[in-house]
Amino acid sequence: MEHSVYLQVWRPSPEGSTFSLVAQTFAGTLELRFQEIRLEPDQMIEARRGDVLGMFFPLNNPIAWSTVPCSSKEQQHRFHRNPPRNMTPGTRLAFAAEQSASPCRFYSLVALLG
Numbered sequence: 637m638e639h640s641v642y643l644q645v646w647r648p649s650p651e652g653s654t655f656s657l658v659a660q661t662f663a664g665t666l667e668l669r670f671q672e673i674r675l676e677p678d679q680m681i682e683a684r685r686g687d688v689l690g691m692f693f694p695l696n697n698p699i700a701w702s703t704v705p706c707s708s709k710e711q712q713h714r715f716h717r718n719p720p721r722n723m724t725p726g727t728r729l730a731f732a733a734e735q736s737a738s739p740c741r742f743y744s745l746v747a748l749l750g
Contacts, residue, residue: 642723643673644690645681649728655688657727692719706740709733713741 641663646655659681663673683689706712714731 640694642692642694643681644692644723645683646688646690647684648686648688654728654730657723657725657729658683658687659725660692660723692723694721701741704740704742711740 642660643663644660645658647658648655661675661679661681712733714733716729716731719729720727
């Protein structure tokens with residue numbers, strides 16, 4: 637599948653310099669357009685207050701986004717340039733903040749909590 641996406645939950649370390657991968661769910665996409673992916677109960681990830689939602693694209697980014705102004709530094713898009721190909725829960729990474737003129741991204745990603 638050309639457009640692979642892993643929906644992830646990351647937990648910040650106590651010192652805030654790194655994040656640990658809590659869990660991830662594979663979501664294959666067949667085309668570059670609106671996607672509605674409904675997860676089965678065994679694919680759902682339990683998140684805590686303060687966790688961060690992430691997306692991992694092993695090849696290309698199939699998720700649409702728009703540039704929006706940031707209201708604070710905490711909202712800046714964060715990324716890791718060369719992530720390991722096989723991430724497993726417990727993987728720890730440091731993420732860099734985007735430094736462009738309009739660093740915030742609005743993704744067409746919705747997480748329902750309940």
